[in-house]
Amino acid sequence: MAVVEVKNLHKHFDEVKAVDGVDLAIQKGELLVILGPSGCGKTTLMRMIAGLEKPTGGAVLIDNRNVTHLPPRARQIAMVFQSYALYPHMTVFNNIAFPLKAQKMPRQEMAQKVEWAASILGIERLLNRRPRQLSGGERQRVALARALVKEPAVMLLDEPLSNLDAKLRASARDELQRFQRKLGITTIFVTHDQIEAMGLGDRIAVMYQGKVRQIGTPQEIYHEPSDTFVATFLGSPPMNLLEADGHLVGFRPENFLPPGVISAGDNLTTFPFNVGRVEYLGSDRLLYGSVGGDPEDHRIVSKLPSTVTASVEVGQTYDFIVQAKDLKFFDKSSGLRTQLKAVS
Numbered sequence: 001m002a003v004v005e006v007k008n009l010h011k012h013f014d015e016v017k018a019v020d021g022v023d024l025a026i027q028k029g030e031l032l033v034i035l036g037p038s039g040c041g042k043t044t045l046m047r048m049i050a051g052l053e054k055p056t057g058g059a060v061l062i063d064n065r066n067v068t069h070l071p072p073r074a075r076q077i078a079m080v081f082q083s084y085a086l087y088p089h090m091t092v093f094n095n096i097a098f099p100l101k102a103q104k105m106p107r108q109e110m111a112q113k114v115e116w117a118a119s120i121l122g123i124e125r126l127l128n129r130r131p132r133q134l135s136g137g138e139r140q141r142v143a144l145a146r147a148l149v150k151e152p153a154v155m156l157l158d159e160p161l162s163n164l165d166a167k168l169r170a171s172a173r174d175e176l177q178r179f180q181r182k183l184g185i186t187t188i189f190v191t192h193d194q195i196e197a198m199g200l201g202d203r204i205a206v207m208y209q210g211k212v213r214q215i216g217t218p219q220e221i222y223h224e225p226s227d228t229f230v231a232t233f234l235g236s237p238p239m240n241l242l243e244a245d246g247h248l249v250g251f252r253p254e255n256f257l258p259p260g261v262i263s264a265g266d267n268l269t270t271f272p273f274n275v276g277r278v279e280y281l282g283s284d285r286l287l288y289g290s291v292g293g294d295p296e297d298h299r300i301v302s303k304l305p306s307t308v309t310a311s312v313e314v315g316q317t318y319d320f321i322v323q324a325k326d327l328k329f330f331d332k333s334s335g336l337r338t339q340l341k342a343v344s
């Protein structure tokens, strides 16, 4: 059963369609990531689910109850934002207890709840400190604990890890996923970071210009993109796109390889790859070039793992191959995926 349902949701700010007809159904215990570039409408969508923004049209259902016109406190939702918004003059204990005080919970019960949330997040020893005495990662855990004590039906997290440095982000992601799984809280997580989305999400909804372009597991989104936006938003470097026979043909840099790396078979397509530039990245080698013969065009990329040691010279043309299963076809004008199987 879907815990959160969003039906044909719209939010227009004058002529800006920040959210333009979004449908989503988030299952119990699921961690859904909303991924998209800056300005695509992620925060506006979350704010409407939380009840902080009034929709222009459509509906929000939580546990089958239409909450579209109910205030945030009637929705059983907890939200953690990028800024955490901890109260600087309060101790960690009081920050976490804050939502319970607002509910006028008895003191002893409140202390138990705070300790429970603090132990889940491993911050028991920090309860007497103030936010300025904490690291970024610890502050993030306090903000999560404060969300948790409300025992929400749904947790909304809007870029909660973006203030952390790269190393801390990876461990915070791991912790977040573990505690979300342990408690089974239905969670919606907003990010513009594809690595975060791929690593965390049970499913990912890719948003662009107010619309959900695709929703699926990380594998589906990466390997079976439904349009050229999704194909090129995920992946680093992104999917190569070539024009051929009035269509666009897409293949990922890691699937565009010298012969011999892929075991020989019938289902191989060969492209003459003119190499214009080589980047060594330690674990990978990136080759930039063209397959159209223009030596100035470096838009096609091959990503070779360091285990592939074949020598590659700038200025030379090599026959590179792609397996048929790794070729994706898109309509040239709409950008939508088509089922065309052959390329000549």
Ligand code: ATP
Binding pocket: 013, 016, 017, 018, 036, 037, 038, 039, 040, 041, 042, 043, 044, 045, 192
């Ligand atoms: P980011 O990743 O940069 O936070 P986002 O995907 O969360 O972006 P939103 O903040 O939802 O995007 O904004 C979506 C669009 O709506 C943007 O074009 C933004 O300028 C516009 N917008 C958001 N809030 C308002 C507002 N209160 N008034 C007018 N326009 C707004």
